[in-house]
Amino acid sequence: MGRRGPGGRPRRTAQAASHRQENIRRLVSERGYRGSYSTVQRHVREWRLARGAGAGGGYLELEWAPGTAQVDYGNFEAEVAGERLRLKLLVVCLPHSGARYAVAGRSQRAECMCAGLASIFGWVGRAPRELVLDNATEAGRRVRGEVTESHLFSLFRAHYRAGSRYCNPYSGNEKGAVENAVGFLRRNLLVPVPRVGSLAELNALLREGCDRLNASSRARDGRPTPEALSEDLASMLALPSAPFDAVRWVRCRADKRGVVTVDGRGYLAGPAWHSRELLVGVRAETVEVLADRGRRVALLPRAFGDGPAVRNPLSLVPALVARPRAFGESVIRRDMPEGLVRAIDSLDARGRRRVLRAIGRAAAASGFDAACAAAQGVLDGGRVPDDATVDVLARRIASGALGEAGGADLSVYDGFLRGGGDRAC
Structure with a gap:
């Protein structure tokens, strides 16, 4: 009886059937055989017995070298x-x-x-x-x-x-x-x-x-x-001083939404990269998308099986900065706090562009969530965010400094946010 897998089913049934079909094709093409496969099996069994394969078969005990x-x-x-x-x-x-x-x-x-x-x-x-x-x-x-x-x-x-x-x-x-x-x-x-x-x-x-x-x-x-x-x-051998980067590189063309498909799963590079040929590095846990000259477009978690395209909301920001009116229907709204979404909705196109640009630049150093929290804090203070203010607040949020007792007196930020009008975009 052959080895069986879960549920008592024979293992590698599909592979065995494929081997049988290949053997049959070779018999027909090379020998012109017209009989059944079972006849071939009986002949091979009898041939092995006649040549002593039955007596000399079995398994040899193997000795494995160290290492x-x-x-x-x-x-x-x-x-x-x-x-x-x-x-x-x-x-x-x-x-x-x-x-x-x-x-x-x-x-x-x-x-x-x-x-x-x-x-x-x-x-x-x-x-x-x-x-x-x-x-x-x-x-x-x-x-x-x-x-x-x-x-x-x-x-x-x-x-x-x-x-x-x-x-x-x-x-x-x-x-x-x-x-x-x-x-x-x-x-x-x-x-x-x-x-x-x-x-x-x-x-x-x-x-x-x-x-x-x-x-x-x-x-x-x-x-x-x-x-x-x-x-x-x-x-055994000493380990190399440098780790091995287990990455498989493939070239993909992004679709009209800026999505590249690898191993049957979509990854969002961003609308700005639509219809472009991109280089995709596939690792066990991440997928890295590069443009020309090795510029990183997106770094996304690896996904397996069927499902929606994997995306990083930050990759949508450049396209929204260029077309701020599209924010009302963008999927990025799902990734932002509700208060921030309502505040951005209340702004005109120029104000939306300024907020989104500040979030995108601050997120590069502090992460998307910290940048959104910083932008919302500035908006709650009654001012349209600018790049420098959002970046400073986002870095403090990401480092945890805003939650530390005995830290800097943050009331200075309130005074700063209340002062002066907005600079030109």
Whole structure:
């Protein structure tokens, strides 16, 4: 009986069917075969038995050199910030000592895998001399003995000076240690379903659990894992002084709203960048949009699955400064305090432009929320905000200075806001 996944369903059914179809196509195109696939299966089984494959089959016991790591993925579920998520468990096992390490992520795309491996290497304090993976990962593929690695993973390996070897995903014995580790860690650390406030909290729990299990485990030769782990560490490589930036760069053309689409999800660069070709850097947790000469257009959180375009309200400000009358229907209103929205609505086009420009410039240093709070404070004082005043107040709000007891006497700001008329825009 083959290995089965959740619910008793056979694993990798789709991949197996694809292999069968490919074999059938080759038989037809190369040999002109017209029979059934089951006839071929019976012939292969009888051929193997006749040549002694039945007697000489089975699995050989493998001995793994210190410093070698096996890598694999598993699936699990967790409740993160009240939302039930299907997550990926990246597991690294050192088969010589039996030490196991795991991190959770949203995807197993190349940038997520490299970021996860870099996190584990930093945790261990050394980098493996060789990584053993299978063709199911996004690191690379071995087809008829020839390996083709992804560009990002090749850069990752070069950064850490690690070698790589790829196994057949259907030959679990080639990296059985890590396949066993995936199930072991799920049963011992992820049952019942974890409930955490963030992915960082979940990974902290996984790290604590792995360290605890490694301290009480034993290597295959019976020695305590910590004792055998010292041999692994002695054979592993020192970490580079600079961290690896696990980023996948793609070129995208923004649509008429200034939205670029990466991996099926939209990210708002801003209306000012509509119909432009932009360079997008995709990382495990962020998406960075660059224009010509490397100018950063937007830095947005990474999103997975279907959903609305991910946006940063600050990216809308330049277009609203140019067209202040559009503020009445802009989605940026949802990101501002209600009092600030009402105050801006009461202004003419010139006043709106001045407020929005001051918010945009102050937000670059202090953040959008602090800039909005500063602009609202100035408006509540009876004055249309200017760049300098909003910037000073936003910096104090962002630093927490406005809430500190015994701080500066802020009544001076009230006097400043009441004085003089507005300067020309």
